[in-house]
Every structure is written in C-alpha cells, then in structure tokens.
Amino acid sequence: MTAMPLQVEPDLLATLEPLGRPGRRWIALLLAVCAAALIAWVYQLRFGLEVTAMRNYVSWGVYMTNFVFFIGISHAGTLISAILRVTDAGWRRPITRMAEAITVFALLVGASMVMIDMGRPDRLFNVIIHGRMQSPILWDLVSVTTYLTGSFLYLYVAMIPDMPILAKAARARGRSPRLVRLYEILSLGYRESPEHRRRLGRALGAMAVIIIPVAISVHTVVSWVFGMTLRPGWHSTIFGPYFVIGAIFSGTAAIITAMALFRRGYHLEAYLLPDHFRKLAKLLLALSLLYGYFTLSEYLTTWYGGMETDRRLLELLAGQTGFGASFWLWALFGLGVPIALLLFPGRRSLTSIVTASVLINIGMWWKRYLIVVPTLETPFISPGAADITPSYFPSLVEITITAGAFAAFLLLFTLFSRIFPILSIWETEEDALEAHATAAPTAPVPESRILPASLAVIVAIGLGALLPLASARAQTSKPAVTVGLKRTMEDKQEMLVATVMADGKPVTGATVLFSVQRSFGTLMLGEDQTLDDGTAAVAFPAGMPSGVKGDPMFRAVVRAPDAVAGTEVTMTFPGAMAVRPWTAEAPAALWSSRPPLAIVATIVTLLLIVWSTYGFVVAQLVELSHLTRKG
Amino acid sequence: MQRRQFLKTGLVAAGGAALGTGAAEALPIADAGPAPTATLALTPDGDLVVASAPRGKTIPTSEAVRRGVPGRRWVMVIDLAACDGCGKCSQACTKSHFIPADREYLRVFKMQDSSETSPYWFPRPCFHCDNPPCTRVCPVGATFKRQDGIVLIDNERCIGCRFCMAACPYSVRVFNWGRPSNAPEAEARGYSPEWGYPRRVGTAEKCDFCADMAKDGHLPHCVAKCPMEAMWFGDENEDAVTSSKGTTMRLSKLLRDRAGFRFMEELGTKPRVYYLPPDKRHSAAPGEPGAVHAETTQHEGGPR
Numbered sequence: 001m002t003a004m005p006l007q008v009e010p011d012l013l014a015t016l017e018p019l020g021r022p023g024r025r026w027i028a029l030l031l032a033v034c035a036a037a038l039i040a041w042v043y044q045l046r047f048g049l050e051v052t053a054m055r056n057y058v059s060w061g062v063y064m065t066n067f068v069f070f071i072g073i074s075h076a077g078t079l080i081s082a083i084l085r086v087t088d089a090g091w092r093r094p095i096t097r098m099a100e101a102i103t104v105f106a107l108l109v110g111a112s113m114v115m116i117d118m119g120r121p122d123r124l125f126n127v128i129i130h131g132r133m134q135s136p137i138l139w140d141l142v143s144v145t146t147y148l149t150g151s152f153l154y155l156y157v158a159m160i161p162d163m164p165i166l167a168k169a170a171r172a173r174g175r176s177p178r179l180v181r182l183y184e185i186l187s188l189g190y191r192e193s194p195e196h197r198r199r200l201g202r203a204l205g206a207m208a209v210i211i212i213p214v215a216i217s218v219h220t221v222v223s224w225v226f227g228m229t230l231r232p233g234w235h236s237t238i239f240g241p242y243f244v245i246g247a248i249f250s251g252t253a254a255i256i257t258a259m260a261l262f263r264r265g266y267h268l269e270a271y272l273l274p275d276h277f278r279k280l281a282k283l284l285l286a287l288s289l290l291y292g293y294f295t296l297s298e299y300l301t302t303w304y305g306g307m308e309t310d311r312r313l314l315e316l317l318a319g320q321t322g323f324g325a326s327f328w329l330w331a332l333f334g335l336g337v338p339i340a341l342l343l344f345p346g347r348r349s350l351t352s353i354v355t356a357s358v359l360i361n362i363g364m365w366w367k368r369y370l371i372v373v374p375t376l377e378t379p380f381i382s383p384g385a386a387d388i389t390p391s392y393f394p395s396l397v398e399i400t401i402t403a404g405a406f407a408a409f410l411l412l413f414t415l416f417s418r419i420f421p422i423l424s425i426w427e428t429e430e431d432a433l434e435a436h437a438t439a440a441p442t443a444p445v446p447e448s449r450i451l452p453a454s455l456a457v458i459v460a461i462g463l464g465a466l467l468p469l470a471s472a473r474a475q476t477s478k479p480a481v482t483v484g485l486k487r488t489m490e491d492k493q494e495m496l497v498a499t500v501m502a503d504g505k506p507v508t509g510a511t512v513l514f515s516v517q518r519s520f521g522t523l524m525l526g527e528d529q530t531l532d533d534g535t536a537a538v539a540f541p542a543g544m545p546s547g548v549k550g551d552p553m554f555r556a557v558v559r560a561p562d563a564v565a566g567t568e569v570t571m572t573f574p575g576a577m578a579v580r581p582w583t584a585e586a587p588a589a590l591w592s593s594r595p596p597l598a599i600v601a602t603i604v605t606l607l608l609i610v611w612s613t614y615g616f617v618v619a620q621l622v623e624l625s626h627l628t629r630k631g
Numbered sequence: 632m633q634r635r636q637f638l639k640t641g642l643v644a645a646g647g648a649a650l651g652t653g654a655a656e657a658l659p660i661a662d663a664g665p666a667p668t669a670t671l672a673l674t675p676d677g678d679l680v681v682a683s684a685p686r687g688k689t690i691p692t693s694e695a696v697r698r699g700v701p702g703r704r705w706v707m708v709i710d711l712a713a714c715d716g717c718g719k720c721s722q723a724c725t726k727s728h729f730i731p732a733d734r735e736y737l738r739v740f741k742m743q744d745s746s747e748t749s750p751y752w753f754p755r756p757c758f759h760c761d762n763p764p765c766t767r768v769c770p771v772g773a774t775f776k777r778q779d780g781i782v783l784i785d786n787e788r789c790i791g792c793r794f795c796m797a798a799c800p801y802s803v804r805v806f807n808w809g810r811p812s813n814a815p816e817a818e819a820r821g822y823s824p825e826w827g828y829p830r831r832v833g834t835a836e837k838c839d840f841c842a843d844m845a846k847d848g849h850l851p852h853c854v855a856k857c858p859m860e861a862m863w864f865g866d867e868n869e870d871a872v873t874s875s876k877g878t879t880m881r882l883s884k885l886l887r888d889r890a891g892f893r894f895m896e897e898l899g900t901k902p903r904v905y906y907l908p909p910d911k912r913h914s915a916a917p918g919e920p921g922a923v924h925a926e927t928t929q930h931e932g933g934p935r
Contacts, residue, residue: 059796118792119833123789124790127770130772382740518879519865520879579702581778
C-alpha cells in the first residue's frame with residue numbers, strides 16, 4: 001500500500017466542517033426531490049395504486065425494480081467490508097465505513113419501496129398477526145429485518161473507536177454540546193487499551209463473519225419472490241445465485257461511484273488512492289464476467305430449449321420489438337463496455353473505472369426492470385387471445401417516487417457524512433502507521449440469548465354438524481295411482497324397484513324413469529317397463545359417490561301410459577358410496593394455513609444462529625462499556 | 632335477486648355447516664324445462680320443506696367462510712366443443728358480482744394452439760386449484776382454500792402485495808387499483824369473501840365459484856346463463872354435474888367419454904375445472920373396447 005499522510009485525524013475531521021455553498025445547494029436539491037416524492041406518495045395513498053401505470057397484467061413495476069436494485073447495492077457493505085475484513089486485506093480500511101453505510105441506507109430505501117408498492121400499507125401489521133411462513137414474502141421480511149439489524153450493528157461497532165476522537169474534536173471546535181453528548185454516548189466509554197481493543201475485535205470479527213451468510217440469504221430470498229412462481233422467465237433454478245452475483249456486482253460498482261463522489265466532494269485524494277480504485281476494479285471485472293456468464297446461462301438455455309412461452313418471452317425481451325433494443329443496449333453498455341474498460345490493466349485509469357461503475361449502476365437498474373416487467377407481459381394464456389396487449393410505462397407518480405428513492409438514499413448518505421467521518425479515522429490511521437491490529441478476531445460463541453420467532457399458528461377447524469338425513473316423502477298427483485320405491489336383492493344384484501299400482505292393482509307396461517337427486521339437478525339412472533306385478537327396476541348405483549353419508553335421494557316417475565303418467569315418489573336409501581370428507585384440519589401443505597414443519601424448523605434454526613451472534617456482539621459492547629466504568 | 636337470497640331455515644345463520652346437502656332443487660326430470668321457482672330445503676329434523684318465504688341477508692361467519700361446505704367438492708366442466716364464444720357467462724358474472732368495466736372474472740379467450748390447428752373458444756374462470764400457487768405465496772392468509780375446494784380472498788385482510796397475481800399462472804386475479812365505487816345493492820348486502828363485494832381498494836379479487844350460490848343449491852351465474860350448455864357445475868362427491876338446462880350427467884362418465892382434461896396439467900396445480908376438447912370423439916379411449924361415444928350432449932355450435 002502506498003504510504004499515507006500521517007495527519008489522518010485532522011484531514012478526516014475536516015470533512016465535518018460546515019458546508020460551502022455547493023454542498024448546501026446539493027442538500028437543498030435532494031430535499032426538494034424527496035419532498036416531491038412525498039407529495040406523490042400522499043397522492044397515491046389518497047387515490048390508490050390507480051395513479052401508477054400498473055394494471056392487472058403488469059402488476060409489478062418500478063417499485064419492485066427499485067426494491068431489487070437497492071437491496072442489490074446494499075451488498076456493497078458486506079462484500080467490501082466483511083469479506084475483506086475476514087480475509088484481513090489491509091487496503092480495505094479507508095473504504096469500509098462508506099461501504100457499511102451504503103448497506104444500511106440502501107436497505108432502508110429498498111424496504112420502504114415494498115411498503116410504497118403495497119395496496120394496503122395500513123394493513124402492514126397483518127404480516128405479523130397473520131404471517132404465513134410458507135410465503136417468500138415472510139422470508140423476505142425476516143431476512144431483511146435481520147440484515148438491517150446486523151448492518152446497523154456492524155456499522156456502529158466499527159465506528160466506536162472514532163467516537164472519543166470525534167467528541168474531543170467537537171468540543172475543541174466549539175460545536176453544539178448536544179453533538180458532543182451524542183458522540184460521548186455512542187463511544188460507550190471506549191479508549192485505547194488492550195482490553196478495549198480485544199472486546200471490539202471480538203465484536204467486529206463476529207459481525208464480519210455472520211453478516212456474509214445473512215447478506216447472501218437476503219438476496220436469495222429476494223430472487224425467490226420471482227423464482228418460486230411458475231412464470232416463464234422467473235421460475236429459474238439459478239435465480240438465487242444470479243441475483244446474489246448481480247447484487248455484489250452492482251454493490252461494488254456503487255461503492256466505486258460513491259468513492260469517486262466523496263473523493264471529489266471532500267478532497268480525499270490523499271486517502272482514496274488510485275490504487276484503491278484499481279483493486280476494486282479488478283474485483284468489479286471479475287464480477288462483471290461472472291454476471292455475464294450467469295446471464296448467458298440463464299437466457300441461452302431458455303432460448304435453445306425453445307419452449308413456447310419462453311420463446312414468446314425472449315421474443316419480447318430480446319427480439320426485434322418490445323424490449324429488444326434496450327436489452328441489447330444493456331448488454332453493450334451495461335456489461336460489454338465496462339468489461340472493455342476494466343479488462344486491460346494499463347488502461348485502467350480512474351476515469352475509465354468510474355465510467356464503468358456508473359454504466360454498471362444504470363445498467364443494473366434497467367436489468368432488474370427487464371426481469372420484472374417482460375415476464376408479466378408474457379403469461380401462459382396469451383392476453384392477445386382476448387385482444388388485450390398488456391403494456392407498462394411508469395406514470396409520473398412512479399417516476400417521482402423513484403427519483404425520491406434515489407434522492408433519499410443520497411441524502412441519508414450526505415447527512416451521515418456530515419456527522420460522522422465517511423472514512424474510518426482509526427482504521428485509516430492503522431493503515432497509515434502500518435500497524436496491524438493485535439487482536440485477531442475470534443470465532444463467535446453463541447450465547448443463550450434466544451429470540452424465538454413468532455410463528456403463525458393456525459386455528460383448528462372443527463367439523464360441522466353431520467348432514468341431516470333426508471327423509472322420503474311420496475308425492476302423488478293422482479290419488480288412484482301410487483308408486484312405491486324399495487331397494488332389494490335380485491339375482492345377487494342390488495336393485496332399485498318401483499311398484500306402480502292403480503286403485504290397488506298392479507299396472508303392467510308402465511314406463512318408469514329412475515333418477516337420483518344431485519345438488520344442482522337430477523341424474524338419470526335409467527328407465528324400465530313394469531311387469532305384470534307392477535314392478536320396474538334398475539340396478540342400484542352402489543358405486544356412485546353420494547356425499548359423506550352415501551344416502552342419496554332417489555326418485556321414480558311414471559312416464560307412460562297417460563292414465564298413470566306423472567305419478568312419482570322420492571325416497572332416500574343408504575348404501576351408495578360414501579365419500580371420505582376432508583378432515584377439518586387442512587394438511588400441512590405449502591398452500592394450507594399450517595406451515596410444513598421443515599420450513600419452520602429451518603427458519604427458526606437460521607434465525608437462532610444469526611440472532612445469538614448478534615447477542616454475542618451486543619454482550620461484547622456491554623462488557624466494553626462496563627470496563628470503562630470500572631476503570 | 633331472488634337467487635341470491637338465503638333459505639330461512641336458520642341453518643345458514645348457524646354457520647352454514649349444517650346445510651350439508653345444499654338443499655336439493657326440485658328440477659323437472661330429464662330434458663329442458665323452465666327454471667324452478669320453489670326450492671326444497673331440509674329442516675334440522677330432516678324434513679323436506681318448500682322454502683319460498685322472503686329470505687334476508689345473512690353474512691356467514693368468517694369461520695364458516697374459511698371452512699366451506701363440509702362434504703362437498705365443487706367442480707366445473709367446460710365443454711369446448713359446445714362453446715360458441717357468446718360471452719353470456721362473463722356478462723352474467725359481471726352483472727351479478729357488480730364487476731367494474733376494467734376487469735372480468737371469467738374471460739373467454741380465442742385460442743389457437745398452432746397455425747395449422749383449429750381455433751376454439753376458451754372460457755377461463757378461476758380454476759380453484761387443489762394445489763393453488765396463489766394461496767401458497769400469500770403472506771397473510773388472505774387467500775385461502777376451503778374444504779369444498781373453493782379458493783377465496785378475504786378483502787378485509789389482503790395487504791395488496793399482489794404476489795398472488797404474480798404467482799397465478801393463468802392470470803386469473805385482478806386488483807382494485809383505485810377506490811371502487813360500489814353499487815348500492817352491493818353495499819346493502821354487506822361484505823363476505825363468498826361474494827367479494829362491496830369492493831375494497833388495494834386488494835386482489837377473482838372468480839369465487841359463486842360460493843354463496845352453490846351452498847344453496849344454485850348453479851353459478853356463468854353456468855346458469857350459458858345458452859349452449861357448455862358449462863357444467865356440480866359436486867365431485869356426488870359424481871355429477873348439471874348444466875343451465877337442468878341436465879345432470881355423471882362427471883366420471885362425461886370425462887371418460889369426452890376425454891376431459893385439465894388445462895396445463897404439467898404445472899401441477901390440480902385445477903378443479905375440467906375441459907372437454909373441442910371436437911367430437913368417435914374412437915375408443917385407450918383401454919376401452921369399441922366406440923364409447925354416447926349421446927352425451929347435443930352440440931349445436933361447434934368451435935368458431
């Protein structure tokens with residue numbers, strides 16, 4: 001690493017000095033955009049999602065795109081900071097703070113996009129009251145919450161050693177006492193001592209390790225919101241890793257872009273060296289090649305297979321019409337040009353690296369859009385078969401809110417950098433002094449801090465009263481004529497026998513129609529002529545399913561001759577096939593109200609591991625603050 | 632409106648559970664006849680009574696709505712050979728559910744599988760799948776599957792995430808994007824997932840198999856209004872389906888004789904709607920001796 005100036009502290013503290021006119025204008029601009037987005041959101045709350053361009057076919061749009069995009073760039077923090085910290089890469093030090101801050105702010109903005117996308121944000125708490133563990137949205141909720149908590153904790157733990165420095169400097173410069181107090185509280189009484197260092201090192205090491213799987217899980221379950229559906233273009237086995245790689249890819253590009261902005265804005269040329277950019281550029285190159293590889297795998301196999309709906313989707317996505325031009329523009333400027341800019345070490349100038357990063361950021365937003373929208377325009381039953389052409393172009397409200405999302409992200413970032421130095425003072429000093437931290441991160445020891453996941457438990461449904469028994473009631477239209485109905489065995493076969501009598505004497509040669517009553521009509525069983533004893537018969541439909549009791553209502557009607565026609569009898573006989581009713585409890589299927597045990601067990605186990613690690617980290621911080629009080 | 636009213640047996644109010652047999656309708660035997668006016672109902676003592684008294688509005692309890700009618704497995708059969716694409720089914724549905732102009736619960740598609748094959752009409756209600764992808768993904772259990780097979784939506788619980796719309800492979804679900812203007816009649820009846828109105832802004836909705844009608848022994852509006860007898864509705868547990876003209880057929884025989892199938896079986900969703908292919912079968916099905924085509928239905932209008 002190139003030697004760094006030794007006056008790290010004053011240089012980095014200088015970034016907290018009051019802003020000049022350009023800085024104030026920048027904040028005013030961001031505030032204005034955020035205010036416009038807020039108005040747009042209130043408007044949307046007032047009139048419903050009708051004010052967006054989303055409709056019944058394209059039911060997700062730019063809000064969902066923003067959600068995936070921001071969750072994606074949140075991976076910057078994890079990758080740069082955690083992976084480099086775990087592997088003890090020294091050059092990470094001036095970058096970590098910025099990366100961790102990106103994670104927190106991108107997550108906040110990304111999560112709020114989901115709420116803006118909801119038709120009923122007022123019912124948000126239903127997700128907790130009625131939450132179903134089988135739904136990928138619940139997985140999202142749980143993992144994003146876990147990730148956000150972890151990222152906050154991680155960002156904060158790495159900031160603790162800076163707090164005493166900040167408090168001292170703020171006091172010296174006569175800043176507001178409240179600010180000084182804030183720094184003091186956040187410092188937890190930290191001071192440079194081996195014991196303090198050891199505690200901090202443990203906390204930081206544990207966080208750096210656990211945050212990596214959490215981050216991977218987050219973007220995996222985000223992809224599963226799409227991957228778990230049966231839609232062409234979404235139902236893909238590689239969607240998890242594809243999204244994770246895409247996230248780290250766009251996150252790395254985001255951090256390079258942020259570095260370039262802060263380098264210029266705060267004159268940090270002495271700390272954010274071209275070498276930092278070049279090292280990240282190598283990583284970015286590797287990731288862009290990986291992303292290209294995943295994209296090829298995803299679409300080439302789909303295209304080669306050539307299934308009908310896939311073909312229609314690819315036609316829309318990359319064909320001559322529809323999204324085709326923009327897809328290939330993305331492939332060229334979002335992937336091809338950045339690779340070309342980053343490929344040759346000799347040509348990796350700062351300008352080309354930053355250009356590549358900006359192109360990747362824009363391209364990845366568009367790529368997310370191309371994942372969300374074209375699939376929704378290509379359902380299995382072609383809407384064209386009902387003369388409908390689904391189309392989508394974001395409305396003014398959606399565009400304003402999207403602009404507001406970006407503005408809010410930049411604003412949070414800017415305000416953060418007004419209060420806390422955007423480069424970690426203590427880590428950068430370490431770098432400058434080439435002094436390696438003595439305390440090596442130790443493996444996390446899970447504490448018995450159990451945070452049980454609250455699970456939706458389903459009310460048992462009791463089976464209702466049994467079906468009332470249908471009783472028979474003979475109806476006679478002509479008093480002289482009667483029809484009797486019975487069930488007998490004839491030649492080892494069960495028969496339904498009707499007996500037609502006129503004035504007490506059997507009627508011969510009358511046509512009798514046999515039927516069985518069903519819910520919505522009468523099902524014919526057959527017809528027969530009466531013999532000289534006045535009986536007509538059809539086979540008893542023993543194998544016919546007839547409800548849970550198997551006792552259908554039969555009917556016999558005399559059709560001919562005219563003298564006796566119209567006489568009928570209805571009667572209920574047991575003996576038909578009884579169907580087994582569904583039990584009151586639904587099975588523990590994916591669709592049922594009860595979640596399958598395996599899903600619950602997996603989620604609870606994972607949460608226990610992660611949250612007990614958080615508990616361990618918090619315990620270290622508590623210990624740390626006690627140390628000072630004792631001393 | 633008569634049809635929508637309930638039987639005053641007291642059973643419906645008691646949770647709808649006891650009205651198991653769905654009150655047999657006194658349909659005239661055999662061929663077409665006028666629609667019945669009087670309705671037979673079962674009292675708790677098991678007596679058949681003629682129910683023609685005015686019936687008030689009764690909203691079933693949410694527990695009864697979520698459970699469904701015990702012992703029933705509602706099923707629909709759509710005869711693609713009989714459908715002439717007139718759209719009366721969809722119109723009847725729209726009218727009775729007060730559906731706004733921007734959506735349809737039942738949509739009639741004009742399908743053509745390839746350029747060489749004949750086009751045919753394809754009415755598509757909700758399939759009320761036995762393995763419903765929409766219900767799997769709902770984060771709050773607002774959409775649920777009942778014992779009687781019906782998949783319903785509780786618009787008072789739905790959070791409007793639209794995951795169910797993305798998950799349904801058949802594009803069945805529609806959304807209340809704006810604030811709905813509900814008809815006075817819809818408001819007067821009060822809300823139940825069994826009929827889905829009055830509508831709520833920001834929630835999903837779809838075909839409900841006319842759950843309230845089936846419970847009372849009435850055919851769904853689409854089936855009742857089909858002039859071609861292309862739609863049939865019934866109870867799988869009774870192995871019977873009935874058409875608008877009151878013709879009742881054995882479900883198993885109909886599916887066997889006419890080579891019934893379910894749309895996109897390969898998706899594994901197990902729909903509760905069967906289709907009869909748009910042709911007349913004259914050859915034996917595999918494993919059956921000789922021609923089996925019986926006088927099942929009279930097809931006047933073939934596919935157009």
